[in-house]
Amino acid sequence: MYDTIIIGAGMSGLAAGIRLAHYDQRVCLLERHYTIGGLNSFYRLRGRDYDVGLHALTNFTPKGARTGPLARLLRQLRFRWEDFELAEQVGSAIAFPDVRVRFGNGIGLLTSEIERAFPNQRENFQRLINKIVDYDDLNDDLFAMSTRQVLAETLTEPLLAEMLLCPLMWYGNAREDDMDFGQFCIMFRSIFVEGLARPLAGVRLILKNLIRRFRQLGGELRLRAGVERIHVEDGRAVGVVLDNGTELRARNILSSAGWVETMRLCDDGQPVDVDQAGKMSFVESVSVLDTLPSRLGHHETIVFFNDHPTFDWHRPAEHLCDMRTGVICSPNNYLYGDSDTSRHLPEGVIRITAIASYDRWTQLPEEEYTLEKLRWYDRLCASAVRFMPDYRRHVVDVDFFTPRTIQRFTWHDNGAVYGCPQKHWDGQTHLRNLFVCGTDQGMVGIIGAITSGISVANRYLLTG
């Protein structure tokens, strides 16, 4: 009998597990896959280390900062700031036709770039910042307000509104076309006001810290332990049945499997509304280079590009992918410490992400799937080099993931990266001892997922 069974060893499940194990609960963390991390994971292929998920950790604040999500989660999980070995970004950009706006950590560079590129929007941008500062997290009606409407009322230059939406939707908008204003404010702070950083060793360093701590505290991790169903008796979740038939019992169950996915697991016939699942999924190409991106003249950490004046954020209507917008990420372009030459990645890497259709990718027959991956790898690179130096003759190895890959690793319907558009902020379900955490409960990204695990554990599972 466990105190708590946690479904899914991603960032949120691990964080919740650490909190509960720290306070002496008997915790079992179940992971369907053969490795931890879920959406944010890592693997080795042909002798090279790869990351999935993480481009950059958002919400970067320097050592000694006492407020903000990063400081809070370090305190809650009892990590030192140094444990995450965060290196700040070199600098990033939003690239649209004929206009490029740079931004760094802290709002300063973005503000001066907007004054340069849109001199007549200076005061309007300040008004927008004031609205974001004034935004009250606790008000649900304000949260769901249309960001496009707020931007249209505040800025008189539509192009600027589109350019601001581009990176914030790319890094955390589960909804198609428009964005909840609450989500916009959260993302604006986490990316433009706080900032981007990355450990040299990538997401594996973060995951290794989390799992080591969880185990030190006596937590139990079971890999290849998919949950077949959550067993319900008399309105209580009493335990789970694994794919191999093993039955485990617990006082409480915390699921990071996703909202729709968790409802589907319950064996009490709970109705499942599949339309609630998120729809936004992606492809990503990873190119390993025989040189560093900076030697090709590419110094930016992340470039969010869009090849026309409006930013369209929805599933591709006609093709497997939408090449008009994308994200270029170079994990080399972080300030790892240049005086010490041992602190750098062994090879140059360029990652390009584009919007993709889950349905189209999963309907492909196997041999066509392999072929389409090659075809879209080429198209993705061709699309990106419109906004950065051409790196294609330097490529020595590649990998490519699709919505099908994401679904396999996360078990989320539609390979949805940012979860369902309608968040379940209170983490509660129809059963009084079953709770949800992760991207469907609240915030997205690594910091958001960890915060979700901590807050749901604190609120329902620690007290009492």
Place this chain on the structure above:
Amino acid sequence: MTNDDIREVVLDILADIAPDEDLSQLQDDVAFRDQLELDSMDFLDIVMELRKRYRVQIPEEDYPQLASMASTTSYLEPLMRDLEKVES
């Protein structure tokens, strides 16, 4: 435990929760909230650490008693005077 011991216990817990804070300047009569950047999650941790380390149960309605060092030690004194201090 004496009042001084209890004060030490609370300081230990604060040092654990907020390792970057300089606690040597802490004023006992001033609310933690006004001196340290503690949020509600941190206050929960003070309660939880007391429970974990000394099996002291603090009901939710008593949380306001933990506002400052002075009020915390006088609240904890009857609950902890018969306990031995453990080194953390």
